Amino acid sequence: xxxxxxxxxxxxxxxxxxxxxxxxxHNTSLDILSRTGIVMKNEKARRLxxxxxxxxxxxxxxxxxxxxxxxxxxxxxxxxxxxxxxxxTMPLEGGNVFxxxxxxxxxxxxxxxxxxxxxxxxxxxxxxRLTDGLDEMDFVMSMSNPSDVPPMDVYIHGFVGMIRGSVKxxxxxxxxxxDMEDIYRIACAVAGSExxxxxxxxxxxxxxxxxxxxxxxxxxxxxxxxxxxxxxVTYPPSPNTGGGGPITLAGALALGNAECLVGLVLTQLVRxxxxxxxxxxxxxxxMRSAIVSYGAPEWPTGMAAWCxxxxxxxxPVWGAAGATDSKVVDAQAGLEAAIxxxxxxxxxxxxxxxxxxxxxxxxxxxxxxxxxxxxxRDVRFIMNGVEVSERTLAREAIHRATPGGGFxxxxxTLRNWKWAQFRxxxxxxxxYDEWAERGAKDMAARANERARRILAEHDVPPLPEAAEEExxxxxxxxxxx
Amino acid sequence: MADxxxxxASKLYEGEDEEVAELVQQALDSGLTPKEILQDGLIAxxxxxxxxxKAGDLFVPExxxxxxxxxxGMNVLRPLLAASDxxxxxxxxxxxxxxxxxxxxxxxxxxxxxGAGFETVDLGTDVAPEAFVRAVQEHKPRIVGMSALLxxxxxxxxxxxxxxxxxxxxxxxxxxxGGAPVTAAFAQQIGADAYAPxxxxxxxxxxKLA
Ligand code: B12
Numbered sequence: 001x002x003x004x005x006x007x008x009x010x011x012x013x014x015x016x017x018x019x020x021x022x023x024x025x026h027n028t029s030l031d032i033l034s035r036t037g038i039v040m041k042n043e044k045a046r047r048l049x050x051x052x053x054x055x056x057x058x059x060x061x062x063x064x065x066x067x068x069x070x071x072x073x074x075x076x077x078x079x080x081x082x083x084x085x086x087x088x089t090m091p092l093e094g095g096n097v098f099x100x101x102x103x104x105x106x107x108x109x110x111x112x113x114x115x116x117x118x119x120x121x122x123x124x125x126x127x128x129r130l131t132d133g134l135d136e137m138d139f140v141m142s143m144s145n146p147s148d149v150p151p152m153d154v155y156i157h158g159f160v161g162m163i164r165g166s167v168k169x170x171x172x173x174x175x176x177x178x179d180m181e182d183i184y185r186i187a188c189a190v191a192g193s194e195x196x197x198x199x200x201x202x203x204x205x206x207x208x209x210x211x212x213x214x215x216x217x218x219x220x221x222x223x224x225x226x227x228x229x230x231x232x233v234t235y236p237p238s239p240n241t242g243g244g245g246p247i248t249l250a251g252a253l254a255l256g257n258a259e260c261l262v263g264l265v266l267t268q269l270v271r272x273x274x275x276x277x278x279x280x281x282x283x284x285x286x287m288r289s290a291i292v293s294y295g296a297p298e299w300p301t302g303m304a305a306w307c308x309x310x311x312x313x314x315x316p317v318w319g320a321a322g323a324t325d326s327k328v329v330d331a332q333a334g335l336e337a338a339i340x341x342x343x344x345x346x347x348x349x350x351x352x353x354x355x356x357x358x359x360x361x362x363x364x365x366x367x368x369x370x371x372x373x374x375x376x377r378d379v380r381f382i383m384n385g386v387e388v389s390e391r392t393l394a395r396e397a398i399h400r401a402t403p404g405g406g407f408x409x410x411x412x413t414l415r416n417w418k419w420a421q422f423r424x425x426x427x428x429x430x431x432y433d434e435w436a437e438r439g440a441k442d443m444a445a446r447a448n449e450r451a452r453r454i455l456a457e458h459d460v461p462p463l464p465e466a467a468e469e470e471x472x473x474x475x476x477x478x479x480x481x
Numbered sequence: 482m483a484d485x486x487x488x489x490a491s492k493l494y495e496g497e498d499e500e501v502a503e504l505v506q507q508a509l510d511s512g513l514t515p516k517e518i519l520q521d522g523l524i525a526x527x528x529x530x531x532x533x534x535k536a537g538d539l540f541v542p543e544x545x546x547x548x549x550x551x552x553x554g555m556n557v558l559r560p561l562l563a564a565s566d567x568x569x570x571x572x573x574x575x576x577x578x579x580x581x582x583x584x585x586x587x588x589x590x591x592x593x594x595x596g597a598g599f600e601t602v603d604l605g606t607d608v609a610p611e612a613f614v615r616a617v618q619e620h621k622p623r624i625v626g627m628s629a630l631l632x633x634x635x636x637x638x639x640x641x642x643x644x645x646x647x648x649x650x651x652x653x654x655x656x657x658x659g660g661a662p663v664t665a666a667f668a669q670q671i672g673a674d675a676y677a678p679x680x681x682x683x684x685x686x687x688x689k690l691a
Binding site: 118147175210243244287288289290 | 537540541542582585586589631632633634636661662679680
């Protein structure tokens with residue numbers, strides 16, 4: 001038989017919104033912007049908007065449709081992200097899905113003692129190193145606000161801990177323009193030069209407005225800084241249902257979309273083409289505990305919806321998964337992480353953060369990261385779909401098989417088993433006796449062991465000396481020396 | 482007689498604001514004193530709400546609807562309450578500390594306190610120590626509550642306590658703190674009087690302090 005065109009493999013996707021639903025949400029967002037308006041606390045941004053054709057009434061700034069549409073037009077449809085060695089490892093585009101940790105937790109579960117305690121600089125560094133060693137993790141975030149450094153330097157140390165601990169691209173947070181400038185200095189030193197950093201960005205700012213419709217001075221200032229420099233930024237609002245957003249998801253999406261588009265408009269007014277990652281967070285304000293839930297199904301449901309909206313706009317998209325409200329790494333943690341990770345894959349969210357959060361984002365857990373890494377591997381297998389080809393249809397093997405005899409020793413099995421089957425690393429499939437003999441450990445205990453092993457064995461290339469020098473200079477200046 | 486008070490309490494629990502207002506009027510017409518109606522009707526109802534919320538049997542919206550009914554009843558009573566049986570358990574000044582813009586938790590604490598009969602003064606977010614000082618001078622509250630959700634801003638709770646100390650006002654108020662990074666140990670360390678992990682506990686603690 002001559003060579004035939006292979007049968008294409010279907011990779012499963014979901015759609016949460018129909019075209020009509022997307023249009024209705026988009027239209028509502030335009031109404032929110034032009035009729036309800038926003039409160040803008042940053043003077044420079046206020047001027048930018050007014051000069052571009054927005055107007056002020058009832059104490060709000062109202063933004064017309066054409067500003068929004070031209071910003072969507074000038075924003076890049078893709079953001080190629082590099083690691084700090086200058087290699088393209090995270091092209092945020094098309095159907096690519098990349099996972100990473102989250103920022104700024106207050107507490108961490110000590111991997112040695114199992115105790116929940118305040119996070120330190122060392123935790124940022126060590127968790128970054130663990131994340132660097134986990135195959136399914138594509139980027140790092142700080143995972144902690146170190147409590148053992150001066151409060152005004154928290155974000156600098158957070159950034160430094162990340163880049164020392166990992167070469168992977170990072171998503172960072174900051175307090176204000178002063179932090180941004182120092183982080184930028186350090187980043188330029190890592191990349192080699194300002195131009196090199198712009199050409200091969202390995203960092204992305206995560207800042208946010210306050211839902212509903214409030215744009216704080218410093219938060220907007222950080223956004224503008226990125227646009228001025230032409231470096232990547234994401235500005236997802238958090239219209240959490242029942243808290244910052246309406247209790248109903250459609251309303252939260254319409255509000256969040258409007259709010260995110262304001263960030264987009266601002267970046268494109270400062271510098272058309274600024275890499276901007278579209279998205280939002282739709283956690284739920286739980287009406288019993290009054291916590292903002294990171295495990296609620298509202299979040300993945302919302303994520304699949306705003307990913308549909310992002311595709312309608314042709315913008316790369318931000319989301320979250322792999323987090324839990326559970327205080328320990330247990331069945332609830334696994335369940336909430338699996339559902340959200342599966343959804344992130346199915347909806348093709350480009351950059352998925354918060355992996356490894358427990359206790360609704362208050363605490364970071366290395367065990368949770370390791371387990372989520374395993375879940376991602378597992379779900380990726382499902383996303384690969386079912387290859388249908390001569391080698392997988394196993395026509396000849398079936399023909400050969402003794403009825404009732406099986407395929408275990410068949411040539412086809414021996415040739416293909418390695419790629420055809422999923423092999424777990426942390427999940428346990430051993431027989432009872434073997435499992436008992438090995439200490440009868442549950443998943444959390446095994447994840448703990450894997451985390452410690454990676455910490456003991458995984459090496460990360462050091463920062464260039466010029467970067468270490470810049471870090472010292474920045475910290476000296478901050479200490480007033 | 483007591484029947485109608487019980488009815489006020491249970492209608493309040495169900496969040497029937499119009500009925501509560503009517504019942505309060507009826508109770509007044511029947512000769513009950515405003516103080517009795519307040520204590521054994523409205524506050525009794527709200528107490529039950531608080532208890533059941535804490536036990537997990539009620540949800541936040543149900544508490545807020547009940548609080549609305551409480552206000553409806555209070556609107557009828559307020560003009561009649563003499564200064565002596567002041568409508569409030571005490572004044573409570575509350576705000577989110579400097580540098581911090583989180584206010585969902587603070588607002589919930591405020592609403593629950595109001596439901597429990599406190600008169601609150603909300604200073605908003607990003608409140609500087611001097612602004613807390615001015616508010617204490619102006620409103621002379623029983624309690625000052627500070628909220629912080631950030632590791633970077635919780636230090637401003639200490640600065641605020643120091644500012645109150647310097648202004649000679651520290652001993653005139655009780656200070657409560659709360660928010661995600663705040664712990665009982667931290668509260669003690671900075672010299673606050675109390676800490677509460679959530680809004681329902683905040684009410685219990687405030688009552689003990691007031
Ligand atoms: C919603 C939210 C926001 C919203 C706030 C909107 C608003 N209007 O408040 C937005 C999106 C604006 C936001 C911004 C930021 N946030 Co935020 N945010 C949250 C989130 C998801 C929920 C907080 C919340 O509202 N919970 C619901 C309420 C009801 O609960 P609560 O606040 O805990 O309050 C209860 C108790 O704490 C207590 N309580 C609270 N106050 C008081 C006061 C008194 C007197 C008493 C007695 C009790 C009490 O009772 C309340 C009711 O039960 C948390 C994570 C989480 N899941 O908790 C992060 C979180 C608090 N944020 C965080 C961060 C880092 C930020 C930013 C710095 C991010 C950034 N880089 O831009 C900015 C800071 C902006 C600023 N300067 O303040 C971190 C803090 C980490 C740290 N170590 O400090 C958290 C933990 C998330 C994380 N892991 O990254 N955030």
